[in-house]
Amino acid sequence: MYKALAEAISDAEARGASLSTVALDLESQDQGRSVASIRGSLARALAVMRGAVEAGMTGDMRSNSGLVGGDAAKLLGSTAGPLSATPFHDILIRALAVQEVNASMGVIVAAPTAGGAGVLPAVLTGLAAARGISDERLVDALATAGLIGAVIAERASLSGAEGGCQAETGSAAAMAAGAATEMLGGSPTQAGHATALAMQSTLGLVCDPLGGLVELPCVFRNATGSAIALAAIEMALAGIEFAIPVDEV
Amino acid sequence: MVSLLDIIGPVMVGPSSSHTAGACRLGLLARGLVGGTPQTALLELHGSFARTGEGHGTDKALVAGLLGFRPDDERIRTALEIADGEGLEYRFEKTTISDESHPNTVRITLALGPRRAVMVGSSLGAGRVLVTEIDGYPVDISGNYFSIVILAADVKGSIARVTHILSNHDINIATLKLTRKQRGGDAFIVIECDDNPGEEVRDEIRALAWVRWAMRLDKVSGG
Numbered sequence: 001m002y003k004a005l006a007e008a009i010s011d012a013e014a015r016g017a018s019l020s021t022v023a024l025d026l027e028s029q030d031q032g033r034s035v036a037s038i039r040g041s042l043a044r045a046l047a048v049m050r051g052a053v054e055a056g057m058t059g060d061m062r063s064n065s066g067l068v069g070g071d072a073a074k075l076l077g078s079t080a081g082p083l084s085a086t087p088f089h090d091i092l093i094r095a096l097a098v099q100e101v102n103a104s105m106g107v108i109v110a111a112p113t114a115g116g117a118g119v120l121p122a123v124l125t126g127l128a129a130a131r132g133i134s135d136e137r138l139v140d141a142l143a144t145a146g147l148i149g150a151v152i153a154e155r156a157s158l159s160g161a162e163g164g165c166q167a168e169t170g171s172a173a174a175m176a177a178g179a180a181t182e183m184l185g186g187s188p189t190q191a192g193h194a195t196a197l198a199m200q201s202t203l204g205l206v207c208d209p210l211g212g213l214v215e216l217p218c219v220f221r222n223a224t225g226s227a228i229a230l231a232a233i234e235m236a237l238a239g240i241e242f243a244i245p246v247d248e249v
Numbered sequence: 250m251v252s253l254l255d256i257i258g259p260v261m262v263g264p265s266s267s268h269t270a271g272a273c274r275l276g277l278l279a280r281g282l283v284g285g286t287p288q289t290a291l292l293e294l295h296g297s298f299a300r301t302g303e304g305h306g307t308d309k310a311l312v313a314g315l316l317g318f319r320p321d322d323e324r325i326r327t328a329l330e331i332a333d334g335e336g337l338e339y340r341f342e343k344t345t346i347s348d349e350s351h352p353n354t355v356r357i358t359l360a361l362g363p364r365r366a367v368m369v370g371s372s373l374g375a376g377r378v379l380v381t382e383i384d385g386y387p388v389d390i391s392g393n394y395f396s397i398v399i400l401a402a403d404v405k406g407s408i409a410r411v412t413h414i415l416s417n418h419d420i421n422i423a424t425l426k427l428t429r430k431q432r433g434g435d436a437f438i439v440i441e442c443d444d445n446p447g448e449e450v451r452d453e454i455r456a457l458a459w460v461r462w463a464m465r466l467d468k469v470s471g472g
Contacts, residue, residue: 001251027253032443041254048260063264065304102263105306105326110266111257113375117266120257146253149375153251159267159374161297161352167374175256212301214264 001026001150004247005178005192008147012188019178019188020140023147042142045109046135049098049121052108056097063103068215072097088230091126095119095226099219111142112149112158115165115214116172118222120145123176123229127184137183145179148195155247160207169218169225170202176225177232186237194236196246198229203249251377252393255470259376261320267353268298268305271372273325274469276314278380278392279357281466282366284448286316287359290339296352298372299343311355312339319469320376351379366464376470386437387428392469394423394441397451402459403429403436411438414453420444435461 001023002008012022024035031038055061059073075093083089095118102108108117124141127133149158152171157163178195186194202225210216242249261270280286292311294302302308306325313328315337324331332339346354351371358367369382380390383398390396397415401407408427415422421443429436451465 001253023253030250031252038253042257045254045257045260064306105262105264105269105323107260107321107323108263109257110259110261110270110376113266114261114263114269115265117263142257143253146256149256150251150253153256153375153377157374158256159353159372161267162374209301211304212297213304214268 001030002147003151003154005148005151005195006245006247009188009192018140018144019147019182019191020143023143039139042139043135045111046138046142048107048109050125052098052101052106053094053121053125055106056101057093061100061104061106063100063213063215064105065211065213065215067210067213068103068219069100071219072100087126087130088227090129091122091226091230092223094126095122095222096219098122099222103215103219111145112152112171112175113160113168115160115218116168116222116225119169119172119225119229120176122222122226123180124183127180131184133183141179141183144182144191145175148175148178151247164207165205165221166202168207169221170199170205172222173202173225173229173232174199176229177236180229181233181236184233184237190236192246193241194232196242196244196249197232197235199246199249200242200244201228255377256375259320259470261376262323262325265305266376267372267374268301268307269310269325270320270376271353271378272298272307272310272355273314273318273320274376274378274392275355275357275370275372276311277317277319277469278370278378278390278466279359279366279368280315280317282368282383282464283359283361283364284464285361286335286337287361288336288338290315290337290357290359291342292339293342293344293346293356295344295346295350295354298353298355308341311357312337315339315359378470388439389426390439390441390466392466394443395445395468396466397440397442397446397454398464398466399438399454399460400462401436401438402461403433404459407436407459408438410457411440411454414450415440415442415446418446418450420446420450
């Protein structure tokens with residue numbers, strides 16, 4: 001896979017293609033698998049992500065320590081917040097839901113990791129629900145997210161123990177921001193800026209889990225990580241650019 | 250080489266890709282070294298595995314891997330009880346393997362009948378793992394491929410004979426590495442394959458006169 005997002009962006013722009021296309025083509029070469037079979041694996045991951053969102057919304061899953069559980073359902077039932085009737089509210093619910101399933105040893109997709117597994121499904125399926133976006137385009141978005149995560153893995157780390165929470169929920173926010181920006185019609189360059197805008201706002205975030213569990217603050221940083229991704233998408237689609245090259249961020 | 254499906258995956262039982270999915274994959278790789286569920290296993294946890302293991306289900310995930318459960322298997326949650334039921338004697342210890350070791354590292358010493366193995370491996374994050382040592386020999390096995398591990402006398406033509414067996418079984422080699430402690434001493438060969446070398450391939454290699462020991466490991470990740 002690409003070791004620099006700038007390379008993927010220039011390839012995509014040269015070919016007049018999307019980041020998902022160049023990522024899938026290179027993956028197909030690297031792994032000796034057809035693009036169709038890779039898309040099949042990504043589609044299965046999407047199905048598991050949806051399953052985790054639904055399971056977490058029921059609110060009857062509690063984590064081993066009992067510290068976490070039922071908050072997604074609580075948010076689902078509330079209209080008190082100023083944004084409660086918007087996709088933003090729905091996306092926060094989805095992020096909490098996936099993380100509550102994760103904390104209760106349920107089945108999730110570790111994208112990029114289990115500790116940061118709530119951001120991508122929340123942002124992608126939440127925006128897709130709000131905008132009526134097809135599963136096909138969601139699979140494209142997962143490919144772009146995978147590309148961004150692979151670049152982060154190559155240049156930095158995806159491990160909280162090694163790279164701090166910035167490596168997990170920060171990377172997840174960056175992946176969701178870049179992937180969703182492209183899914184909503186943004187150019188590869190705009191997707192790069194969205195990635196940088198999200199990533200730069202989580203730099204320095206430590207991995208400080210209470211009791212070493214993947215519960216507090218992890219569950220809630222997936223919700224706030226989703227909010228960061230949405231902010232980055234909003235800015236990037238408006239044409240706002242982050243002056244520092246994404247690969248340096 | 251990082252794969253898209255290493256990043257958008259694995260599908261797994263939570264709560265932690267490095268402490269649960271990665272740990273489970275390390276258990277699966279160790280299982281492969283003795284060719285089945287071990288009778289005894291000492292699991293020495295290092296660094297972050299030692300400090301936050303229980304909370305992350307690292308203990309359950311490692312034992313689940315030894316039992317042959319994959320990272321998305323819901324039985325991970327009750328793996329310790331299942332192991333007790335199946336007579337797998339496991340023991341955990343907290344240790345420091347070395348200062349340079351990755352924070353998520355474990356040394357597993359296991360036995361199944363006459364077969365014994367000592368494996369050191371780390372969980373690198375996002376479910377990705379790396380086996381760094383087998384029976385004291387430095388290795389570099391990612392689990393993204395099927396692997397053949399061979400301990401043999403340092404004999405001319407040995408690589409040719411082994412690769413001949415692999416090609417007979419239509420197995421494509423991804424990487425091949427030969428290391429030895431000193432000339433004329435034991436040679437340690439690690440071959441990562443694109444295709445699955447079955448038990449019969451391992452046994453054919455084992456039958457070569459100068460081969461002391463050979464094992465195959467499963468592909469546990471990489472989409």
